[in-house]
Amino acid sequence: MKALLEPAIRRALRELYDLNLDSVELIPTKKGFEGDITFPVFFLAKTLRKPPAAIAAEVGDKLKELLPDTVGGYNVAGGFLNISLSPEFYTRFLREQTKRPGYGIRRPDPSLPGVMVEYSSPNTNKPLHLGHIRNSLLGYAVSAIIEATGKPVIRTQIINDRGIHISKSMVAWKKFGEGETPESSGIKGDHLVGKYYVEFDKQYRKEVKELAAQGMDEETAKREAPIMREAREMLKKWENGDPETLALWKMMNDWVLEGFRETYRELGVRFDTEYFESDTYLLGKKIVEEGLRKGIFYRKEDGSVWVDLSDEGLDEKLLLRADGTSVYITQDLGTAVKRFEEFDIDTLIYVVGSEQDYHFKVLFSILKKLGYPWADRLYHLSYGMVHLPEGKMKSREGTVVDADDLLQKMYDTARKISEELGKTEGFPPQEKEKIYKIIGKAALKYHLLKVDPRKDILFDPKKSIDFNGNTGPFLQYAYVRIRSLLHKAGDWQAEFAVPEQWDEKEKDLLKQIIQFPDIIRNAADTLNPAVVANYLYQLVKTYNSFYQALPVLQAPDSDTRARRLALSAVTGDVIKNGLALLGIEVPERM
RNA sequence: GGCCCCGUAGUUCAACGGAUAGAACGGCGGUUUCCUAAACCGUAAAUCCGGGUUCGAUUCCCGGCGGGGCUACCA
Numbered sequence: 159m160k161a162l163l164e165p166a167i168r169r170a171l172r173e174l175y176d177l178n179l180d181s182v183e184l185i186p187t188k189k190g191f192e193g194d195i196t197f198p199v200f201f202l203a204k205t206l207r208k209p210p211a212a213i214a215a216e217v218g219d220k221l222k223e224l225l226p227d228t229v230g231g232y233n234v235a236g237g238f239l240n241i242s243l244s245p246e247f248y249t250r251f252l253r254e255q256t257k258r259p260g261y262g263i264r265r266p267d268p269s270l271p272g273v274m275v276e277y278s279s280p281n282t283n284k285p286l287h288l289g290h291i292r293n294s295l296l297g298y299a300v301s302a303i304i305e306a307t308g309k310p311v312i313r314t315q316i317i318n319d320r321g322i323h324i325s326k327s328m329v330a331w332k333k334f335g336e337g338e339t340p341e342s343s344g345i346k347g348d349h350l351v352g353k354y355y356v357e358f359d360k361q362y363r364k365e366v367k368e369l370a371a372q373g374m375d376e377e378t379a380k381r382e383a384p385i386m387r388e389a390r391e392m393l394k395k396w397e398n399g400d401p402e403t404l405a406l407w408k409m410m411n412d413w414v415l416e417g418f419r420e421t422y423r424e425l426g427v428r429f430d431t432e433y434f435e436s437d438t439y440l441l442g443k444k445i446v447e448e449g450l451r452k453g454i455f456y457r458k459e460d461g462s463v464w465v466d467l468s469d470e471g472l473d474e475k476l477l478l479r480a481d482g483t484s485v486y487i488t489q490d491l492g493t494a495v496k497r498f499e500e501f502d503i504d505t506l507i508y509v510v511g512s513e514q515d516y517h518f519k520v521l522f523s524i525l526k527k528l529g530y531p532w533a534d535r536l537y538h539l540s541y542g543m544v545h546l547p548e549g550k551m552k553s554r555e556g557t558v559v560d561a562d563d564l565l566q567k568m569y570d571t572a573r574k575i576s577e578e579l580g581k582t583e584g585f586p587p588q589e590k591e592k593i594y595k596i597i598g599k600a601a602l603k604y605h606l607l608k609v610d611p612r613k614d615i616l617f618d619p620k621k622s623i624d625f626n627g628n629t630g631p632f633l634q635y636a637y638v639r640i641r642s643l644l645h646k647a648g649d650w651q652a653e654f655a656v657p658e659q660w661d662e663k664e665k666d667l668l669k670q671i672i673q674f675p676d677i678i679r680n681a682a683d684t685l686n687p688a689v690v691a692n693y694l695y696q697l698v699k700t701y702n703s704f705y706q707a708l709p710v711l712q713a714p715d716s717d718t719r720a721r722r723l724a725l726s727a728v729t730g731d732v733i734k735n736g737l738a739l740l741g742i743e744v745p746e747r748m
Numbered sequence: 749g750g751c752c753c754c755g756u757a758g759u760u761c762a763a764c765g766g767a768u769a770g771a772a773c774g775g776c777g778g779u780u781u782c783c784u785a786a787a788c789c790g791u792a793a794a795u796c797c798g799g800g801u802u803c804g805a806u807u808c809c810c811g812g813c814g815g816g817g818c819u820a821c822c823a
Contacts, residue, residue, distance in 0.1 A: 188767055198766055200803060210803085237803080238767065281823060318823060435823090462821065471751075479821045486823050515752060516818050542753080543817080550816090579786065597786090609761065613754075614816070626786055627772040628761075635786050643783055680764080692762060695771080706779095706788045726783095748786080 159195060159672045160184050162228065163221075163241070167197060170220040175206055186673065192233050193240025194669050200237040210237030248668050249656045252721070255671075255728045256652035262674040263735050264308040271504030272310045274497055275301045278427070279316045279510070282414040283323040284352035286421050287551065288544050288559035288617060289511065292606050295741060296541055297509040298427040299607055299687035302739045307682045312501055313430045316493055319411050320436045325392040327351045328406055329385060330358035340413050346562070348417025351410050356553075361385050397483060421561050426599065426741055431501075433493050439484045442492030445528070446477045446484075454527050467523055475520050490521050491528075498532050505535045507685065512540040512612065539685050542614035544606075559619055568598035571622050572631075581748055593745045600630030600742045607740050608691040628695050630742055633733055636698040636705075637744045640730035643710055647723055654720040663704040667725055670697045674732050678739070687740055694736045701729050 164182060171177040187193040199213045206213060211234050218232035218239050230244030255261050277297020278290055286294075298313070305311045331338075331354040340347040362385050369379035380386070395403040422428065446463055449455040455465045455477060463478040477488055497506060508518060518538035525533040543550065544559075551558045572594040576582045582590045605623045609615055625631045660668070673693070681689040710726060713719035734744050 183764070183766090185764075185766075189770090191767075196766090200766080203803075235767070321823060323823065460821095473751095473819075476821055481821085483821085485821065489823090511817095512753065513817055514823095517823095519752095540753090545816085575786070581784080581786075605760095613761090616760075624760090624773065629772085629786085631786055632772095635784080639784055639787085646783065684764095688762090692771090695762095699771080702787060703789090705783080709783070711783050747784085 160676050162225075163195060166221055166224050167217065170217050170224060171202075174216055174220055175202075177202075177205075186669070187240050191235060191238075191240055192242065194243045194672075195241050197239040197241065198237055199239055203237065213237075214239035243672075245656050245658075245660060248660065248665070249654070251672065252668065252724050252728065253652050253654075255731075256724045259731055261728065261731050261735065262678055263306045263739075266305055266310040267308045268310055270309050272312060272502050273304050273505045273507065274312045274314055274501060274503045275304070275507045275509065276314050276316060277301075277509035278422075278429075279318065280418065281318045281321075281323050282351070282411050283327045283355045284553065285346070285348040286418060286561040288561065288564060289551065291425065291561050291564070291602070292541065292544050292615065293509055293511070294422070294425060294427045295603055295606055296539065296611055296687065298741045299690075299739060300507065300509065300539065300685050302741065303678060303681045303687060303690065306678050306739060312503065313428065314432060314497070315429050316433045316435060316438075316489075317415070318435045318489075320396065320407075320439065322389060322393055323355070324351075324407065324411065325389045325396065326358040327355045328403075328410060329388045329392055330354040330361065331410065332406070333361075333385075340416075346417045346420065347413030347415075348421070349562075351414045351417075358385065358389070421565075424565055425561070426743070433496070435489045435493075438492040438496055439489040440492070441496060442488035442490070443478065443482075443484055445491045445495060446488060449477075449524075449528055452528075465524055465527070467520060470523055472516075472520055472523060475524075477524075487517065487521055487524075491524065494521070494525060494536070495530070498530070504532070505537065506532070507537045507539055509539045509541065512542055514538075515540050537685070539611065541611040544615045544617050547616065547618050559617065564602065565599070568602045568623065569594050570598075571625070572598035572601065575625050576748070585747075593748055596743050596745045597625070597631050597634060597748060600634055600737075601625055602630075603740060603742050604630030604633070604691060607687045608695070610688050611686060630737075631748075633694055633698050633737060633742075634744050634748060636701055637730055637733045637737075638746065638748045639705065640701075640726045640733075641746055643726055644723065644730070647711060650720060650723050652720060652724040652727075654717040654724070657717070657721065661708060663700075663707055664722070664725060666700050667697075667704050667729060670700055671725075671728055671732055674736070681739075690736055690739050694733060697729065697732060697736075701726075 163184060167182050167184070168179055171179060171182070183198060185196050185198070187196045197214075197217065199210050199217065202213050203210045214234040214237060218234065218241065221229045221232070221241065228243060228247045229241055230247070231242045233240050275297050278294045280286055280290055301311045301313050331351075334357055335354060338350065340350050343350060345353070362383055365383040365385055366376070366379045369383060370376060374382070392403060396407055446455060449465070450457065450463060455463050457463050460480040461482070462476060462480040464474050464476055466474050468474065475487070476485055478484060494506065497503065510518065515538065522533060522536050525536065545551065546557055548557065576594060576597070582593060585593070601623050606615065608628065677689060677693045681687060704725070708722065710719065710722040713722055737744055
């Protein structure tokens with residue numbers, strides 16, 4: 159809608175006042191006022207030395223002249239120009255949209271610059287948890303939203319498959335595992351490796367306590383605990399390419415990755431490509447050496463390599479340890495460079511929690527210093543953490559909300575509610591289970607995505623996620639009722655005359671449907687899927703109100719019937735397409 | 749200590765600097781011989797405090813107060 163009106167308003171201002179503006183602000187007309195879209199003109203009053211109301215009237219007249227088919231009329235309230243679209247415009251729009259099921263969604267255009275989105279990016283020493291779910295859903299939704307604006311998107315993750323964390327699991331498995339495998343135990347691979355990570359921690363704490371009891375200070379005890387020494391030894395052997403260590407590492411990583419794949423599949427997220435830290439950290443080291451040669455980095459007496467970012471208000475930052483091994487950021491440097499080499503991308507978006515804001519400032523700043531031309535097109539989509547009523551999730555306190563468990567719980571709740579309501583009575587068993595999964599997932603996904611990404615989310619495991627009100631199932635339910643209506647309507651054509659007057663509820667609905675493309679644009683620009691979620695919720699509220707108040711199949715005449723069916727059909731498309739942008743499926747019945 | 753983020757009904761969330769601060773859950777009260785009541789309709793209930801900028805501030809700036817994060821030779 160903006161795409162149509164904004165140029166017209168700019169032209170009107172040019173012709174009336176010789177003003178050239180790059181863009182103007184347009185807002186949906188506030189409820190309770192006549193009109194569809196509103197142009198506030200206060201900001202012009204001073205320069206034009208005219209009362210706002212006079213300006214609004216002049217612009218309104220000019221718009222009617224410029225867009226006679228589209229602008230039906232206007233009214234002025236203070237400095238607000240409320241523009242009403244014409245009944246002919248609405249009718250034309252609605253007739254056209256029923257013939258185009260992909261309303262609002264553009265196909266990716268390969269000639270446009272590509273965008274890479276990184277999300278999830280787990281460590282390979284334990285299963286995915288609620289934090290990864292929020293991350294993955296955000297990344298997946300942002301990808302879909304950007305793609306819907308026509309840009310090609312590549313979805314990726316970096317798998318942190320090397321380092322002390324996986325060495326810990328390896329040591330513990332070797333010590334206590336007795337050859338246990340996912341097959342022998344029936345435990346999902348990522349959970350099995352996670353189990354040994356916990357085992358390591360238990361043993362480690364025991365040893366530290368013992369050493370402390372012998373009079374060793376805590377600092378030393380933590381460093382000198384035998385099992386920790388073994389883990390460090392394991393990491394060293396890995397870096398030196400010890401075949402036995404590499405074999406163990408590969409075996410356990412494969413278990414974990416298989417487990418992750420299952421969870422991703424269940425969650426409904428995917429990746430177009432993957433990077434492994436074990437593949438990129440060496441490139442990272444090379445980049446650090448290059449920066450060292452160019453004098454961008456410097457070496458301390460002990461041999462460690464640093465960068466000084468204090469001129470940008472950041473600190474000095476370690477890039478390579480004294481022993482030459484890499485740290486977290488080393489690998490990130492390598493991965494970024496590799497991605498721009500391997501893919502035709504213009505932009506790289508990292509979906510990573512806000513606790514890493516500082517890390518990404520540093521990373522981007524280093525890449526700029528190194529002179530990479532793409533370095534100013536890196537974005538950190540920094541999202542708030544998911545915390546529990548008692549605070550942060552902590553694996554050692556067992557408060558982590560496991561991804562697989564949570565999904566299962568959502569399915570169970572969906573089943574319970576559906577059966578209590580008697581909704582799925584008589585459905586074939588396989589269809590029932592499929593529906594429960596679709597609904598349960600929708601409840602979870604919508605719950606996490608309707609909130610502004612940068613805000614923290616409070617998650618109370620004792621309270622179940624709602625299925626009523628502003629929820630995923632609420633949106634699905636509206637869709638299902640629409641499907642049922644259309645099914646019962648049989649064959650029908652979106653042929654209807656321009657109504658003398660749209661019913662208020664019909665018009666409210668249309669006004670919102672017309673906004674859908676603007677909403678997608680806005681969500682893509684701000685990397686904010688919550689914009690889509692909240693829009694869909696408003697739309698469905700409006701639709702339900704329409705559905706409640708006005709008969710569709712039993713409409714008073716055939717014109718009205720066709721019009722209301724068309725409205726329902728297009729609303730259904732928007733719900734379905736909009737939810738797809740959030741990674742949420744719709745069932746055909748529920 | 750330094751840097752960053754966040755404070756909106758009892759609770760969980762909305763509101764490009766715009767009109768009368770919207771919803772949901774929970775509370776209270778209604779609506780099924782009619783297209784699926786996971787719905788609809790009504791009702792009570794909120795911008796942390798103090799300054800400033802502006803025609804207009806929940807939004808921007810300054811200062812408090814409160815909460816969280818980062819400040820690792822962990823990732």
